[in-house]
Amino acid sequence: MVPFILRRLSIALPSLLGISAVLFTILALAPGDPFAELANNPNVPADVSAMLRLQFGLDDPVWQRYFRWLWAMLQGDWGFSFASRIDVDTLIWQRVPVTLAVIGASQVLALAIALPVGVISAIKPYSRFDRIASTLTFVGFSLPTFFSGLLLIMLFSIKLDWLPFVYRADISATGAQWWWEQIRQSIMPVLVLGLFQGASWTRYVRSSMLDVARLDYVTTARSKGLRERVVILKHVVRNALIPVVTLVALTMPHVFGGAIVTEQIFRIPGIGSLLIDAILKNDTPVIMAVTFVFACLVITFNLIADLLYGFLDPRISFR
Amino acid sequence: MAFSTPASPSAESIALKRSPESPLRETWKRFRRHNMAAISLSVLFALILLVVLGPVFWPVAIDNIDFSARLQGPSLLHPFGTDDLGQDLLARMLYGGRISLAVGFAAMFTAIFIGVLIGSLAGMLGGLVDTALMWLTDLFLSLPLLPLLLLLMYLFRDSLKAAFGPEVGVFIMIVVVIGGLSWMPVARLVRAQFFSLREKEFVEAARALGASKARQMLRHILPNALGPVIVTGTIDVAAAILAESTLSFLGLGFPPDVPTWGRILFDSKDFLDIAPHWAMFPGLAIFLAVLTINFIGDGLRDALDPRRVL
Numbered sequence: 001m002v003p004f005i006l007r008r009l010s011i012a013l014p015s016l017l018g019i020s021a022v023l024f025t026i027l028a029l030a031p032g033d034p035f036a037e038l039a040n041n042p043n044v045p046a047d048v049s050a051m052l053r054l055q056f057g058l059d060d061p062v063w064q065r066y067f068r069w070l071w072a073m074l075q076g077d078w079g080f081s082f083a084s085r086i087d088v089d090t091l092i093w094q095r096v097p098v099t100l101a102v103i104g105a106s107q108v109l110a111l112a113i114a115l116p117v118g119v120i121s122a123i124k125p126y127s128r129f130d131r132i133a134s135t136l137t138f139v140g141f142s143l144p145t146f147f148s149g150l151l152l153i154m155l156f157s158i159k160l161d162w163l164p165f166v167y168r169a170d171i172s173a174t175g176a177q178w179w180w181e182q183i184r185q186s187i188m189p190v191l192v193l194g195l196f197q198g199a200s201w202t203r204y205v206r207s208s209m210l211d212v213a214r215l216d217y218v219t220t221a222r223s224k225g226l227r228e229r230v231v232i233l234k235h236v237v238r239n240a241l242i243p244v245v246t247l248v249a250l251t252m253p254h255v256f257g258g259a260i261v262t263e264q265i266f267r268i269p270g271i272g273s274l275l276i277d278a279i280l281k282n283d284t285p286v287i288m289a290v291t292f293v294f295a296c297l298v299i300t301f302n303l304i305a306d307l308l309y310g311f312l313d314p315r316i317s318f319r
Numbered sequence: 320m321a322f323s324t325p326a327s328p329s330a331e332s333i334a335l336k337r338s339p340e341s342p343l344r345e346t347w348k349r350f351r352r353h354n355m356a357a358i359s360l361s362v363l364f365a366l367i368l369l370v371v372l373g374p375v376f377w378p379v380a381i382d383n384i385d386f387s388a389r390l391q392g393p394s395l396l397h398p399f400g401t402d403d404l405g406q407d408l409l410a411r412m413l414y415g416g417r418i419s420l421a422v423g424f425a426a427m428f429t430a431i432f433i434g435v436l437i438g439s440l441a442g443m444l445g446g447l448v449d450t451a452l453m454w455l456t457d458l459f460l461s462l463p464l465l466p467l468l469l470l471l472m473y474l475f476r477d478s479l480k481a482a483f484g485p486e487v488g489v490f491i492m493i494v495v496v497i498g499g500l501s502w503m504p505v506a507r508l509v510r511a512q513f514f515s516l517r518e519k520e521f522v523e524a525a526r527a528l529g530a531s532k533a534r535q536m537l538r539h540i541l542p543n544a545l546g547p548v549i550v551t552g553t554i555d556v557a558a559a560i561l562a563e564s565t566l567s568f569l570g571l572g573f574p575p576d577v578p579t580w581g582r583i584l585f586d587s588k589d590f591l592d593i594a595p596h597w598a599m600f601p602g603l604a605i606f607l608a609v610l611t612i613n614f615i616g617d618g619l620r621d622a623l624d625p626r627r628v629l
Contacts, residue, residue, distance in 0.1 A: 018458045023470075030474035135355075138617075142610035144561055146568045146581075150588060158592045250460065257465030261565055265588075275466060276569055279473045291470050296461035302461055311508035 004310050012303045022075070024066045027288065073292065079285035083278065088289045092271060096293070098169070102189055103259050109194030111203055119237055125210060131201065140199025145258045149192045149265040153179025156188060159269040163188055167268040189266045193258050197251070204247045208240040242313045249305030253298050306317030356618020359611035366608060370420060373413035381411045381578060393596055400596045402586060412601060415578040419560055420608065422493055422579075424557035429498025431552045434505025435541070441506070442513025443536055453510070460503045468562065468621035471496050472571050485574050493572060497562045505551050512544035559610045564605050580605045
């Protein structure tokens with residue numbers, strides 16, 4: 001297992017470097033020196049501006065700037081937000097937990113939907129349940145998160161007035177009251193993200209179940225006289241979930257995309273809404289850092305999925 | 320595992336269905352499943368027709384500001400109601416729909432072009448080229464899509480606007496970026512198809528007859544690899560429409576005077592309480608377009624999947 005983990009890490013780290021190179025190349029190709037806002041400010045005299053350019057090495061070759069930037073990022077020096085006037089890393093670390101909490105809760109919801117529905121659909125394919133479920137999954141992942149979010153707001157906040165539609169980070173209540181408020185304001189964002197994810201995962205679970213159910217060893221298990229329940233749960237589901245783990249990892253970038261939209265609709269103070277705010281305020285250091293954090297999160301989750309895959313399917317880790 | 324064949328016909332029918340089904344029922348079910356795709360196809364066709372020909376039958380200006388008719392619900396004069404400037408929403412949606420759908424199809428063609436190119440190069444040349452290209456594909460697969468889209472829009476929007484004008488510039492930008500970030504599944508598919516097809520007898524025969532590598536690729540392998548590519552491409556259209564709508568919904572896609580469906584939704588979201596119709600129509604339009612395209616993709620998958628021999 002240990003060499004397997006090391007091998008996976010040795011794949012993940014170069015991708016992280018690759019992503020950082022892609023990001024920096026984009027920035028370097030972009031017109032108008034985005035990092036040089038201060039140096040290009042017309043109120044700053046020309047000689048001061050030249051000094052600043054020299055000091056920050058803005059005229060150095062691209063690769064030198066890349067390595068300087070990478071080194072600074074690795075050391076935790078992520079720069080200074082133009083708009084908020086505080087360090088970028090403090091700004092981001094304030095907001096990462098909220099994003100992770102919302103995403104985590106919605107993934108749990110998605111799993112709680114996808115597993116049972118997918119398995120039951122696959123046990124009797126093309127039954128009435130399966131047909132209703134598959135129509136609903138199509139609706140589920142065709143309904144864009146920004147529209148379903150607005151629909152929920154219209155229904156639960158405006159029409160029924162049950163749930164608040166603006167997420168508040170500064171709830172003053174304590175104890176049980178705090179948790180109650182917290183849950184009330186999280187219901188809609190988690191529903192939006194969780195239903196969307198759950199819908200596409202249900203399809204993966206179902207088709208993977210169908211692929212496994214026709215393998216010979218399942219027939220063997222049945223002919224041994226095992227009960228149907230045991231065959232399905234112990235023999236089919238366990239193996240069917242292995243490819244699902246990979247597919248889930250592959251959809252991770254989309255999950256974070258959905259999180260940005262959801263955070264923006266419900267004004268959740270996570271890194272997604274931070275990114276949008278930063279873009280609207282031309283706050284380049286924050287934009288770069290948040291994009292990089294998203295990339296890191298995607299890679300981390302891919303790594304976790306890979307390790308989980310190795311754990312679920314021991315053949316992989318010995319290869 | 321995914322490409323396994325059933326041990327025997329009986330193994331499958333016992334495993335998947337409790338009771339054997341008559342061929343007639345089977346056919347009827349298959350027909351029904353394709354029916355959903357067929358319905359979707361006609362709905363999508365109607366939608367495209369409406370969006371393309373609509374302005375002929377509904378010749379209302381999209382920027383006709385009328386403050387006396389602000390935020391009105393659907394009526395005979397304005398079938399979809401009006402927005403906060405009193406502009407006719409039906410006219411705006413017909414205009415914006417053309418752009419939304421065009422972005423979807425153009426981005427799909429971009430993605431398929433890049434994907435087929437990279438996938439067939441990797442699959443045909445193999446070796447070091449294959450390793451490098453697949454590393455690139457994996458790298459792109461782990462890029463955070465939406466943040467990167469936003470970053471690219473932020474950095475390059477102004478210069479493209481200056482070069483091609485606001486509408487065309489943003490259109491090119493969005494199509495290239497969405498296409499350039501969604502070619503990876505196509506590339507992987509094409510590569511896998513190449514690997515299995517290039518050892519097949521008919522390609523060997525072509526090789527023996529002296530066909531060049533390019534001819535083997537273009538005449539013999541590629542046409543046979545197209546089935547799954549078409550399916551992925553269909554679903555890519557839906558994904559691209561979603562991506563464009565998301566960008567516009569976040570206020571970072573098309574400018575306000577280009578009312579794509581996502582942009583109309585973005586403008587409407589501060590008036591949800593007094594003008595819900597404003598959000599409903601564009602939202603439903605996006606939903607309908609994406610849903611029908613996904614259904615069509617599913618129908619095509621069933622129709623084109625060679626391992627499903629029912």
